[in-house]
Amino acid sequence: xxxxxxxxxxxxxxxxxxxxxxxxxxxxEYLEILGITREQSGKYECKAANEVSxxxxxxxxxxxxxxxxxxxxxxxxxxxxxxxxxxxEASAVPAPDFEWYRDDTRINSANGLEIKSTEGQSSLTVTNxxxxxxxxxxxxxxxxxxxxxxxxxxxxxxxxxxxxLVELN
Numbered sequence: 749x750x751x752x753x754x755x756x757x758x759x760x761x762x763x764x765x766x767x768x769x770x771x772x773x774x775x776x777e778y779l780e781i782l783g784i785t786r787e788q789s790g791k792y793e794c795k796a797a798n799e800v801s802x803x804x805x806x807x808x809x810x811x812x813x814x815x816x817x818x819x820x821x822x823x824x825x826x827x828x829x830x831x832x833x834x835x836x837e838a839s840a841v842p843a844p845d846f847e848w849y850r851d852d853t854r855i856n857s858a859n860g861l862e863i864k865s866t867e868g869q870s871s872l873t874v875t876n877x878x879x880x881x882x883x884x885x886x887x888x889x890x891x892x893x894x895x896x897x898x899x900x901x902x903x904x905x906x907x908x909x910x911x912x913l914v915e916l917n
Contacts, residue, residue: 769788769790769791769792769793779792779794779808781810784810784812785812786812786814786841788810788812789810789811789812789841790809790810791807791808791809791810792807792808792809792810793805793806793807793808794806794807794808811841812841813841813842813892813893814840814841814893815840815891815893815894815895815896816838816839816840816844816889816890816891816893816894816895816896817838817839817840817896818836818837818838818887818889818896818897818898819837819838819839820835820836820837821834821835821836821837821887821898821899821900822834822835822836822900823900823901823902823903824900824902824903825902825903825904825905826874826877826881826882826902826903826904826905827877827904827905828877828878828879828904829876829877830876830877831873831874831875831876831877832873832874832877832881832902833871833872833873833874834848834871834872834885834887834900834902835869835870835871836869836870836871836887836889836898836900837868837869837870838868838869838889838896839868840868840889840891840893841891842891842892843867843868843891844868844889844890844891845865845889845890845891846863846865846870846887846888846889847887847888847890848863848870848872848885848886848887848888849885849886849888850883850884850885850886851883851884855872855885860874860875860876861873861874861875862875870887870889872885872887874902877902879904881902882902882903882904883901883902884899884900884901885899885900885901885902886898886899886900887900
């Protein structure tokens, strides 16, 4: 991957262009970043200076796009008759869109299920947990550069052991 920025000046005198970003500094007519990474996103400053007049400074915002990466996914224990949520976070530029699945079926906000997604995170809330809600869920994060997913489990606080209920620790 390569990013290149060019600022041209038509001047009849010597002009020094200085590019800066945090610890980065260079004196070239253009800024070229080979193998650019997401950490190199940000504002770069180009300063044109000479001995004739005061410096002219321009800023360039560099955005590095990258596919989603799941940064956090949280399974959850639930009690029948109570509310429970599963959460999923992803890092990506542009920001990812989220989808939720139970087995191979896409879930929509309906019938006691509510999906809330904001930039970089999504949650699936079951408003009134029943036995049918326990199981495996998949959070999918996607943008134009890629797709990733994470498996989450909504599990019972209690497991059946014969005719009695036993609390899991």
